[in-house]
Amino acid sequence: MTVATSGRGPRVVVLAGGVGGSTFTAGVRDEVAARAGALTVVCNTGDDLWLSGLRIQPDVDSMLYALADVKDRIRGWGRAGDSTRVSAELHAWGVGWDWFELGDLDLGAHIARTSWLREGLTPTEVLARLQARWQLGATLLPMTDAEVDTHVVLPDGTRLHFQEWWTRHRARLEPEGFENAGIDTAPPASGVVEAIRAADAVLIAPSNPIVSIGPILAVPGIAQAVRESTAPVVGVSPIIGGAPVRGMADVCLRVAGVPCTAAGVAGQYGSRAHDGVLDHWLIGEEDAAECDTVAATGVVAHVEPLWMSDAARTRALAVAALRAAGI
Numbered sequence: 001m002t003v004a005t006s007g008r009g010p011r012v013v014v015l016a017g018g019v020g021g022s023t024f025t026a027g028v029r030d031e032v033a034a035r036a037g038a039l040t041v042v043c044n045t046g047d048d049l050w051l052s053g054l055r056i057q058p059d060v061d062s063m064l065y066a067l068a069d070v071k072d073r074i075r076g077w078g079r080a081g082d083s084t085r086v087s088a089e090l091h092a093w094g095v096g097w098d099w100f101e102l103g104d105l106d107l108g109a110h111i112a113r114t115s116w117l118r119e120g121l122t123p124t125e126v127l128a129r130l131q132a133r134w135q136l137g138a139t140l141l142p143m144t145d146a147e148v149d150t151h152v153v154l155p156d157g158t159r160l161h162f163q164e165w166w167t168r169h170r171a172r173l174e175p176e177g178f179e180n181a182g183i184d185t186a187p188p189a190s191g192v193v194e195a196i197r198a199a200d201a202v203l204i205a206p207s208n209p210i211v212s213i214g215p216i217l218a219v220p221g222i223a224q225a226v227r228e229s230t231a232p233v234v235g236v237s238p239i240i241g242g243a244p245v246r247g248m249a250d251v252c253l254r255v256a257g258v259p260c261t262a263a264g265v266a267g268q269y270g271s272r273a274h275d276g277v278l279d280h281w282l283i284g285e286e287d288a289a290e291c292d293t294v295a296a297t298g299v300v301a302h303v304e305p306l307w308m309s310d311a312a313r314t315r316a317l318a319v320a321a322l323r324a325a326g327i
C-alpha cells in the first residue's frame with residue numbers, strides 16, 4: 001500500500017479511537033486539507049466484534065461516518081437519520097443482543113464489510129472499499145488485520161466482550177483487567193508503520209488511553225515506529241479537569257492503575273526520551289497546574305482549550321496540535 005501524499009503539505013498520522021478520536025480527526029482533516037497535506041488515520045480495532053453473523057467495527061465506523069460527515073451528531077455515533085427496523089426484527093427472533101441496537105444504515109455497512117471479508121479481502125482492503133464511497137480527505141487504516149477484540153476479565157475469571165461490559169453493564173462491573181488475545185503476535189496493518197515513518201507529525205487523539213490508544217500501541221511494531229519516528233509526537237488529553245468528557249474512561253484508567261488526570265495519562269504514554277511515545281501533551285486550561293508534573297516526565301505540556309464542543313473549537317484544537325508539532 002502506498003502512503004497518501006499530496007507531495008506539498010505536511011504528512012500527518014493520527015492514532016485514534018471512536019467518538020473522541022473521530023471528532024478530533026475531523027478537525028485535523030480540515031486543517032491538513034487546507035495546507036494541501038496528507039492524513040493517515042490508524043484506527044483502533046479492539047472494539048470489534050462478531051454479532052448476528054456480522055463483523056462490526058465500532059471505532060472504525062465512527063471514524064468513517066465522522067469524516068464522511070454522515071454521523072449522528074446528537075448521539076455522537078452511528079449514522080444520522082438512521083432507523084432501527086432491522087434491529088427490532090432481529091430482536092424479535094432472538095438474534096444478537098437485545099440491549100445492543102444497530103441502525104439500519106449502519107447494518108448496511110456491516111453487511112458490506114462481512115460479505116467482502118467472506119470473499120477473502122483483508123480488513124485493510126475492506127476498509128479501503130468502505131472509505132472509497134466518500135471523499136474523506138484521509139486514508140483510514142485498521143491498526144491490524146488480526147482479530148484482537150478487547151475482552152474484560154472479571155475477578156471470578158469470567159470474560160466479557162468489551163462492548164457487553166461497556167454498553168450493557170455501563171462499565172459498572174469492576175474488572176480485573178482488559179485482554180486482547182493474540183495482540184502480541186498481531187502484525188500492524190499494511191501501511192501503518194510506513195505512514196508513521198514518513199510522517200511530519202504524529203498525533204495521538206483525545207481517545208480512551210486504555211481501550212482505544214492502548215490496543216493500537218500494543219500491536220508489535222507500532223509503538224516502536226512512533227518512538228523511532230523523526231516527526232514530533234503530540235498527544236491531546238482526553239481528561240479535562242480530572243474527568244473524561246464523555247464515556248467511562250475513568251473506570252478504565254482506574255483498572256489500569258493510572259490516575260484520572262491529564263498528567264496521569266501523559267505518564268501512562270510516557271516521554272519518547274524514556275521509552276514512551278510522547279514529545280508534547282496538550283492539556284486543558286482547567287489542568288494548567290499539572291504542567292510541572294507533565295514536564296517532570298520529560299514531556300512538554302501545552303495549555304490549550306480542549307473542549308471540542310463545535311467545529312470551530314475542534315479545528316482550533318487541531319491547529320494547536322499541529323503547532324505543537326512545529327507545523
Ligand code: GDP
Pocket residue numbers: 016017018019020021022059062206207208209212213236237238239240243244245246247248249306307308309
Ligand atoms: P470511543 O472509542 O467512542 O470511546 O471514543 P475514543 O476512545 O476515541 O474517545 C473517548 C474519549 O474522548 C473519552 O474518554 C473522552 O475523554 C474524550 N473526549 C470526548 N470529547 C472530548 C472533548 O471535547 N475534548 C477532549 N479533550 N476529549 C474528549
Ligand code: CA
Pocket residue numbers: 017018019047058059212
Ligand atoms: Ca471505542
